Amino acid sequence: MKLLGFCAAEYRDYLVYKLLAEREKEDRVRRVLEKLAGDELAHYRFWSRLAGNCKPRTSKLWLWSILIVRRLLGLTFTLKLLERGELNTIKAYREVLDQLPPEDRSVLEKIIRDEEEHERKIIGSIDERLVSYLGFIALGLSDAIVELMGVYTGFLGATSKAVIAGVAGLIVGVSAAVSMASAAYVQAKHEIGKSPKFSALITGLTYIAAVAALSTPYLLQLPVVVA
Incomplete structure (x- = not known):
């Protein structure tokens, strides 16, 4: 075998x-x-x-x-x-x-x-260019997970409707993605060989992708336990 x-x-x-x-x-x-x-x-x-x-x-x-x-x-x-x-x-x-x-x-x-x-x-x-920006990718993923878990925990404590928690997660997530992208831009300006614009873009897109993935179960109105 x-x-x-x-x-x-x-x-x-x-x-x-x-x-x-x-x-x-x-x-x-x-x-x-x-x-x-x-x-x-x-x-x-x-x-x-x-x-x-x-x-x-x-x-x-x-x-x-x-x-x-x-x-x-x-x-x-x-x-x-x-x-x-x-x-x-x-x-x-x-x-x-x-x-x-x-x-x-x-x-x-x-x-x-x-x-x-x-x-x-x-x-x-x-x-590859993207490899040197893995730190920004990790930053976007980790921060999105922490942020969204807090949002979902708070809203699910107040309502049993998963879709409401999902919409709240999207609203908070998109605004937080802009904030994280701005922070990545400032950080990259002080690092040699890093493009501030690309750093902001990759951080923001990673954050939004994580938000979309985490929000989907709620937006599909799956049972709260499953989501």
């Missing part, structure tokens, strides 16, 4: 990197993605040979969700998100390493090296 899981995971990663490469316009970045896809395809073939009957299926919805993340948060953020599971993967591979014959063991050792080097060498070579 472990081998089938390894096989399916590597094939899924291959499809993701292949899909990202096909939609990448910059030649240098496309070559990086093609290198990642090639590595994952080789890894899949290795596990497929050992598993003997590996016919993985990957959800198209999952693949499209990755494309949406790439569009909203950038390629580097998406790749780092995908590579977060690599430590567990490497640990699992090491657990089966001694169970393989010498010729397969040497191949798996190379696969482990590939996985270890993906983020450190390949992903690190992609320089």
Whole structure:
């Protein structure tokens, strides 16, 4: 069962990197993605040979969700998100390493090296503007969550109607987004290499996106407990 899981995971990663490469316009970045896809395809073939009957299926919805993340948060953020599971993967591979014959063991050792080097060498070579603004993204998300939770708690204590709490959250959230964007603008003016306008824009948009996500259950008039 472990081998089938390894096989399916590597094939899924291959499809993701292949899909990202096909939609990448910059030649240098496309070559990086093609290198990642090639590595994952080789890894899949290795596990497929050992598993003997590996016919993985990957959800198209999952693949499209990755494309949406790439569009909203950038390629580097998406790749780092995908590579977060690599430590567990490497640990699992090491657990089966001694169970393989010498010729397969040497191949798996190379696969482990590939996985270890993906983020450190390949992903690190992609320089995106958005990555340097992750602090502002985190600021927008965290502040929106804290602010909106306070609003919802207060309104739900006074009314049992979820839609009222949702509308209140939107009103407070939009005004707070403007305030946070202004604060980000001022902060970026004192940081080298940061665009105040872009910092304000990314903070405000992140804040509004978080507000929209948190308000949706209330605006759909779902039960208060569910929302």
